[in-house]
Structure formats: C-alpha cells, structure tokens
Amino acid sequence: MSNLTELEVENLRHIIGGHGMIANKLAFYGQNCTDPQLKTIFETDGQAAKQAEQKLLTFFG
Template sequence: MNNLTELEVENLRHIIGSHGMIANKLDSYAQNCTDPQLKEMFQKDAQAARQAQQQLIGFFG
C-alpha cells in the first residue's frame, strides 16, 4: 500500500464500499425471489461480491 496515492486509497475505499452495497442488494433480491434458480444466482453473486471486497481490503493489510 505504500505506493498508493491518497486519491488511489480513497478510490479503493469507495470500490470496497460499493462491493458491500452490491452484496447486500443481491442478498435482498435473493430473499425476495421465488424462482430457485434466480435465487441461487443472486446468492452466488452476493458471495462473489463479498469475496472481491475481501480481496480489495487485503491491499490495506
């Protein structure tokens, strides 16, 4: 992280937050979905968004 500028860090924080928001929305869609295939797709996509979020958080570690 030493090589990141303040603007890059701020952009990274924004992207991390966006992934979290997307994951929450997808979870909500899955909860309200009655089609099993669509529900599974929403759940998998929410999980992928959270995994991407965790990978991005790793840049701060």
C-alpha cells in the same frame, strides 16, 4: 499500505464500498426471491461481490 497515493486510497474505498453495497442488495434479493434459478444467481453473485470486497480490503492490511 503499500505505496498507494491518497487518490488511489480514496478510489479503492469507493470501489470496496460499491462491492459491499452490491453484496448486500444481492443477498436481500436472494432472500426475497421465489424463483429458484434467480435465487441461486443472486446468492452466487452476492458471494462473489463479498469475496471481491474482502480481497480489496487486503490492500489496507
């Protein structure tokens, strides 16, 4: 971990958790949505949230 303070690490964990939760919710909404346009939006935004979560996790690696 590159010179992050304890507060920065905690904030980063909180943000990462938020992205993970959003990704899971959007995936769920996409799976249960019958409108094709909304389904695409949910799936696309869910993938973006998952990618952001993965990118933020690199700060811990």
